[in-house]
Amino acid sequence: MRDVAVIGAGMIPFGRRDEDTLMDMLSFASLKAMDDAGLGDKSVDAVYVGNMGAGMLQRQSAIASSLADRLNLLPAAADTVENGPASGGSAVKNGLLAVASGYYDYVLVVGGEKMREVTGWRATDFVATMTHPQAEYPYGITLPGMAGMFTRLYMEKYGVTREHLLAVSLKNQEMGALNPFAHVEMALDRDGIFDSPHAIVNNPVSADPLHLYDLCPVSDGAAAIVICPLDMAKKLSKPPVLIAGFGQATDTHTLQERDDPTDLKAVTLATQQAFERAKLKPSDISVAELHDAFTILEIAESEHVGFFKKGEGGKAAAAGKTRFGGQIPINVSGGLKARGHPVGATGVAQIVDITFQLRHELPKNRQVKNAQTGLTVNFGGFGNNVLAFVLKRVEQ
Amino acid sequence: MKKEIAITAFKCKKCGRIHYPYHDRCLGCKHREFDKIKPEGNAKLLTYTVIFNLPWGFDQRFLVIGVAEFENHVKAMGQIKADSVDQLKVGMTVIPSWEPVRVQYGEDVYGLKFEPVE
Structure with a gap:
């Protein structure tokens, strides 16, 4: 297997993009990403498109073929990859394996979703279609609802509090306010969403015990990378970012069938695989992008990937250990919480953010000093399909 | 008339693990043969939430939903007959019933409902 590197990365601002079609984005x-890689008029051998809902939301199928045509990547191989909110991560994995195997040299991976085309009602229903069609979906359960039930269990077992969740929310919104690609470029005021009598209006319960600002927004957006063998990447001008390891694992569809519903086994297994392949350990990581669709997930994932012991993630967040400049900066981009969560785009956007970090290209207020390694976790379903990537800066 | 709870769970013939919903291979030992069982008795509430941002198809202000474990260890999701989470507590007993849980294409869709016991 060949070593594979990211040589180009790009994304568009996430948010409500009424003026753009999914294909535009x-x-x-x-x-x-292609310009960042310096491809010029050259094409790629293959393109993988991560997307969850074009068939349902835009009534459009076979979008990878459309993109190859739109960009004149013809006759490149083109595939759409659907894996719920982990579609982006799965698209990256497909590209990675295609290059690592030696079958293709230059591959474009892009993830995108246009969720604001439909009403909130419809978007919520669209995301809920990943729940079990007989045992869950008919009851009206939503992904925030799943997260609410998970949060209650986590609070009971590990003593996570609303203060801990609030720390994640405030941190990620603060960082999102500095990120020009973020959907919600707005820092939050603790008083306004927690302490004051107005907090119940500003930050109402959404899926008890989670409140509005514990949830990511519903976003439009797209992100892309270009990858190639590391040997070829070393000849380019920008420092290549090695995809040093990846892992993927699945878990039961319904939470109730897990021996311990608070144990996100797929996160642990996927991350362990990624670390083993990269020959690194959690303490080696400079910066991480974790899948914080809900504040509780950042806390739980920070434990399951090995940054903190079980039950310590919430306290670590409240103590500032996961802030920019802290022990392990998590979601310096603002995360899904503030950057947004166009479901098919997220797994690719996380890799784009880490690539910028490892190339030391970000402004001082977001650049983790001397960042050498990064971790991403892309969480599908409610933890039933998870991908993790370990990335590493390569000096030329 | 009270309707029978139309859920079938599956007990592995080899290791005894109980499954709901159905799997073709046991989650514990990968065995492929199961005995069909029905949920029995009342249930214990394992977790719950109240959702205020409802999906398409629900024309109401909020939904209270939870997961409960029956006396014979079948675990299932259902809607909870409560106006507020203040009435609920993890571990409390709930009485199951089979009632309309939503309307689709003008028809009632039946499912589990749990009534909390004081």
Whole structure:
């Protein structure tokens, strides 16, 4: 197997993008990544498109073929990869394996979703289609609802408090306010969403015990990377970012069938695989992008990937250990919480963010000093399909 | 008339693990043969939430949903007959019933409902 590196990365600002079609967004992000890689008029051998809902939301299928045509990547191989909110991560994995195997040299991976085209009602229903069609979906359960039930269990077992959740929310919104690609570029005021009598209006219960600002927004957006063998990448001008390891694991569809529903086994297994392949350990990581679709997930994942012991993640967040400048900066981009969560784009956007970090290209207020390694976790379903990537800066 | 709870769970013939919903291979030992069992008795509430941002198809202000474990260890999700989570507590007993849980294409869809016991 060949070593594979990211040589180009690009994304468009996430948010409500009424003026753009899904294909516009995929195309804009792809061109940014291709230009960043310095491909010029050259094409790629293959393109993988991560997307969850074009068939349901846009009534459009076979979007990878459309993108190859739109960008004139013809006759490149083109595939759409659907894996719920982990579609982006799965698309990256497919590209990685294709290059590592020696089958293709240059591959474009792009993830995108246009969720604001439909009403909130419809978007919530669309995301809920990943729940079990007989045992869960008919009851009206939503992903925030799943997260609410998970939070209650986590609070009971590990003593996580609303203060801990609040620390994640405030941190990620603060960082999102500094990120021009973020959907919600707005720092939050603790008083306004927690302490004051107005907090119940500003930050109402959404899926008890989770409140509005414990949830990521519903976003439009796209992100893309170009990858190639490390040997070829070393000849380029920008420092290549090695995909040093990846892992993927699945778990039961329904939470109730897990021996311990608070144990996110797929996160642990996927991350262990990624660390083993990279020959690194959690304490070696400079910066991480974890899948904080809900504040509780950042806390739980920070434990399951090995940054903190079980039950310590909430306290670590409240103590500032996961802040920019802290022991292990998590979601310096603002995370899903503030950057947004266009479901098919997220797994790719996480890799784009870490690539910028490892190339030391970000402004001082977001650049983790001397960042050498990064971790991403892309969480599908409610933890039933998880991908993790370990990335490493390569000096030329 | 009270309707029978139309859920079938599956007990592995080899290791005894109980499954709901159905799997073709046991989650514990990968065995492929199961005895069909029905949920029995009342249930114990394992977790719950109240959702205020409802999906398409629900024309109401909020939904209270939870997961409960029956006396014979079948675990299942259902809607909870409560106006507020203040009435609920993990570990409390709930009485199951089979009632309409939503309307689709003008028809009632039946499912589990749990009524908390004081």
